[in-house]
Amino acid sequence: MSHPLLEIRNLSKSFTLHLIDGREITPVRDVNLSVATGEHLLIHGRSGIGKTSILKCIYRTYLPTSGQIWFDSHQFGRIDLSRAAESVILNLREHEIGFCSQFLRVLPRVSALDTLCEPLYRQGMDRATAQAIGREWLQRLGISPALWQASPLTFSGGEQQRINLGRAFIARPRLLLLDEPTASLDEATKQVVIEMIRVAQSEGTAIISVSHDLAGLGAHANRQWTFQ
Amino acid sequence: MSEASDQLYNFALLDEDAKREIRRKLLKAVALPGHLVPFASRDLPIARGWGTGGLQITLSIVTPADTLKVIDQGDDESVNAVNLRRLINRTTGVTTTTDTAAATIIQTRHRIPEEPMRADQILVLQVPMADPLRWVEPNLERATMMHSEADYGKMWVYMYESVVRAGDLRIASQYPVIVNRRYLMDTTPIPRWDVPKLHMADTLYLFGAGREKRIYAVPPYTIVEPLQFEDYPFRTEYRPGQRCARCGAEHTFLTEHFVSDSNGGRWETTCSDAAYCAKRVAQMEATA
Amino acid sequence: MTGDWILRVEQLSKHFGPTCPDCRRLTGPDLGRSQCPRCGTVWACVEANLQLSAGEVLGIVGESGSGKSTLLQMIYLALHPDSGHIWYRDNGGPPRDLTTLNRYEARLFRNTKLGIVYQRPELGLNMRFSVGGNVAEKLLLAEWRHFGRIRARTAELMVKTELPPERIDDEPPTFSGGMLQRVQIAKALASRPSLLLLDEITSGLDVSVQARVLDLLRRIQWEDRITMLLVSHDLGVVRQLARRTIVMKNGHIVEAGLTDHILEDPQHPYTQLLVSSAL
Numbered sequence: 059m060s061h062p063l064l065e066i067r068n069l070s071k072s073f074t075l076h077l078i079d080g081r082e083i084t085p086v087r088d089v090n091l092s093v094a095t096g097e098h099l100l101i102h103g104r105s106g107i108g109k110t111s112i113l114k115c116i117y118r119t120y121l122p123t124s125g126q127i128w129f130d131s132h133q134f135g136r137i138d139l140s141r142a143a144e145s146v147i148l149n150l151r152e153h154e155i156g157f158c159s160q161f162l163r164v165l166p167r168v169s170a171l172d173t174l175c176e177p178l179y180r181q182g183m184d185r186a187t188a189q190a191i192g193r194e195w196l197q198r199l200g201i202s203p204a205l206w207q208a209s210p211l212t213f214s215g216g217e218q219q220r221i222n223l224g225r226a227f228i229a230r231p232r233l234l235l236l237d238e239p240t241a242s243l244d245e246a247t248k249q250v251v252i253e254m255i256r257v258a259q260s261e262g263t264a265i266i267s268v269s270h271d272l273a274g275l276g277a278h279a280n281r282q283w284t285f286q
Numbered sequence: 287m288s289e290a291s292d293q294l295y296n297f298a299l300l301d302e303d304a305k306r307e308i309r310r311k312l313l314k315a316v317a318l319p320g321h322l323v324p325f326a327s328r329d330l331p332i333a334r335g336w337g338t339g340g341l342q343i344t345l346s347i348v349t350p351a352d353t354l355k356v357i358d359q360g361d362d363e364s365v366n367a368v369n370l371r372r373l374i375n376r377t378t379g380v381t382t383t384t385d386t387a388a389a390t391i392i393q394t395r396h397r398i399p400e401e402p403m404r405a406d407q408i409l410v411l412q413v414p415m416a417d418p419l420r421w422v423e424p425n426l427e428r429a430t431m432m433h434s435e436a437d438y439g440k441m442w443v444y445m446y447e448s449v450v451r452a453g454d455l456r457i458a459s460q461y462p463v464i465v466n467r468r469y470l471m472d473t474t475p476i477p478r479w480d481v482p483k484l485h486m487a488d489t490l491y492l493f494g495a496g497r498e499k500r501i502y503a504v505p506p507y508t509i510v511e512p513l514q515f516e517d518y519p520f521r522t523e524y525r526p527g528q529r530c531a532r533c534g535a536e537h538t539f540l541t542e543h544f545v546s547d548s549n550g551g552r553w554e555t556t557c558s559d560a561a562y563c564a565k566r567v568a569q570m571e572a573t574a
Numbered sequence: 575m576t577g578d579w580i581l582r583v584e585q586l587s588k589h590f591g592p593t594c595p596d597c598r599r600l601t602g603p604d605l606g607r608s609q610c611p612r613c614g615t616v617w618a619c620v621e622a623n624l625q626l627s628a629g630e631v632l633g634i635v636g637e638s639g640s641g642k643s644t645l646l647q648m649i650y651l652a653l654h655p656d657s658g659h660i661w662y663r664d665n666g667g668p669p670r671d672l673t674t675l676n677r678y679e680a681r682l683f684r685n686t687k688l689g690i691v692y693q694r695p696e697l698g699l700n701m702r703f704s705v706g707g708n709v710a711e712k713l714l715l716a717e718w719r720h721f722g723r724i725r726a727r728t729a730e731l732m733v734k735t736e737l738p739p740e741r742i743d744d745e746p747p748t749f750s751g752g753m754l755q756r757v758q759i760a761k762a763l764a765s766r767p768s769l770l771l772l773d774e775i776t777s778g779l780d781v782s783v784q785a786r787v788l789d790l791l792r793r794i795q796w797e798d799r800i801t802m803l804l805v806s807h808d809l810g811v812v813r814q815l816a817r818r819t820i821v822m823k824n825g826h827i828v829e830a831g832l833t834d835h836i837l838e839d840p841q842h843p844y845t846q847l848l849v850s851s852a853l
Contacts, residue, residue, distance in 0.1 A: 073839070074841075075846070076842075076843035076846050076847075077843070077846055077847060077850060114838065114839075118832060118835060119832070119834045119835055119838050119839065120835070120838065120839040121831075121835060121839055121841070144818060144831065144832055145627060147832060148630075148817055148818070148832070165789070165792070165814060166785040166789065167785055167786060167789040168789060168792070176796070179796040180796075182799075185797075
């Protein structure tokens with residue numbers, strides 16, 4: 059008896075806009091999909107129709123209105139993410155599920171190295187070990203050592219995005235949610251990211267990405283799913 | 287029995303209600319060592335600040351069988367001591383003495399006698415300012431609350447600041463102590479020299495603050511610990527080489543006087559406890 | 575799956591005033607008021623529930639008068655609730671109801687287990703003592719009695735909170751607003767508390783100073799995994815530090831959840847208003 063790592067059943071998400079006469083909008087309606095360990099699923103579709111909403115429902119930034127999101131957790135067994143307790147969700151975010159948004163949320167005065175290492179600190183890793191791993195990643199991401207102690211606030215968009223992706227990969231989650239991971243990257247960095255995804259997959263990480271980049275990222279995905 | 291109590295009715299200047307109240311408050315003070323007990327301080331024929339608190343306690347506990355000694359600045363012959371002694375004597379008729387060993391009640395300000403005191407004696411201290419927390423908390427209501435919660439952090443900071451500012455615990459008199467491991471207490475203007483005498487003493491110490499309307503007590507065999515740091519311990523005053531010019535004592539608390547002579551004058555140190563000094567001189571003369 | 579909670583607040587309520595039979599019906603977030611129009615009673619905090627896990631940062635947001643400071647003061651045991659419980663436990667030990675402590679026990683608990691930082695430094699610091707003395711107060715309360723060790727620990731705390739240790743004997747009025755907040759943080763951390771309470775600590779500071787204080791707290795959180803309760807009317811501050819957030823209005827908790835969930839998918843009309851006016 060083997061379940062896929064993640065299985066979404068009849069997922070819907072609607073928003074009630076209390077400030078606009080209680081109007082209701084439903085960007086996600088009756089979605090079913092699944093992803094297995096080591097698999098890369100790419101979701102594409104027109105802009106602004108709610109692709110990212112699916113990722114946010116999985117990550118519980120959005121509370122699903124109906125449906126189930128079954129996740130095969132190491133620690134908690136098979137659980138429905140749409141109903142799991144907040145403490146469970148927080149634990150999963152630390153150890154099993156990673157999310158990489160389109161933009162890095164830069165914290166002022168925190169160095170690139172610390173920003174990158176934060177997920178490891180949160181896991182309880184000691185500073186020295188975490189920073190050793192962090193330096194390796196910065197190297198791999200092609201960030202010049204001169205910038206490691208600087209705040210990413212001063213970085214270019216591409217550099218910020220590399221730090222952002224690094225933060226998602228460094229914690230070695232079992233499920234990684236990527237929102238437009240290659241959108242602001244040049245061709246060379248894009249290849250680095252694609253390679254990072256490939257390595258993560260080979261280590262058993264399941265990946266769901268939302269992207270328009272069908273030729274680049276899409277060519278390397280195991281499956282593509284069109285959201286309408 | 288009833289005749290004896292009739293004689294004591296309206297004995298010693300104060301009216302019976304006042305004495306009853308003060309005795310009750312004294313009992314409460316003894317039951318809660320170091321705790322400030324409010325009382326209705328009566329008007330007396332001497333000014334507030336001249337020992338009315340001590341006087342009210344003495345007048346409330348004195349009986350015709352008592353022998354009384356009054357000292358001020360360690361001396362039985364200072365103006366205030368003489369006046370208080372005369373007042374008590376005239377209103378009660380009790381015997382007075384200057385000899386510590388002969389007294390049953392000693393009313394004092396500034397000093398505890400050098401001669402060791404016994405379990406059958408009571409020392410009554412006149413207190414100018416009752417609450418040590420006044421240094422750190424001017425608001426009385428809040429200070430009372432701090433006492434009730436044993437919240438003495440600020441007082442400790444005061445001690446810390448003393449070391450920071452002066453390099454040591456520079457508190458000459460009114461040294462703060464913790465009584466019975468519970469209440470912070472002011473030791474009144476006695477020098478640091480006398481503070482250890484409060485600890486595990488044989489004698490009952492009663493404190494009266496007339497102006498501030500507070501009574502407190504250190505019963506016999508009570509733990510009295512001065513506030514101190516492990517690396518800056520409480521120390522009594524000590525200047526090696528100094529001795530009393532009159533009796534030669536090196537083990538007493540000394541005071542300095544300026545003595546005029548043909549050369550224009552000089553500083554001289556003598557025992558602060560004048561009666562004790564006189565006793566020693568008399569003994570030396572007798573043996574010589 | 576509740577995890578190892580250290581603080582659990584149950585049905586905690588506090589009101590100020592005489593109360594009348596209609597009070598509760600006439601107040602609340604739906605009516606937009608916490609003061610009863612009939613009898614004048616203010617329902618500062620009504621049946622609040624929350625739970626804090628060890629090492630967690632929980633944010634409480636709401637406008638002035640929403641009851642968040644009342645809630646914090648009750649948890650700090652400075653204000654006694656009318657009803658409800660505040661359960662506390664150490665490392666999974668037996669829970670204790672802090673509302674049953676007497677004044678003396680409450681003081682002891684506050685001195686050893688809690689730390690607090692106020693918006694206004696004069697509430698948390700004694701302006702007549704030196705900065706070192708203020709920080710040392712917590713140590714002295716915890717029965718530290720070695721002057722040298724107190725000095726060393728105080729200097730260490732000053733370095734940790736990015737304060738120049740050579741200014742240990744200076745008085746607070748000679749420090750800037752941001753520095754005073756860091757002195758308060760040093761003082762709060764001195765006794766290694768189990769729970770740090772932060773009451774609008776960056777309000778009134780300019781943006782760069784605010785960033786530095788928040789950065790310091792974040793670092794302390796990473797390093798010491800200290801549990802924090804962060805009260806703020808500023809969603810930006812809460813977003814930076816807290817992973818879970820509670821939204822209060824007119825004395826009631828109207829919404830609670832993961833911080834990103836509260837910010838991106840708010841359910842309650844008031845939260846939606848709060849978020850839309852902040853972003």
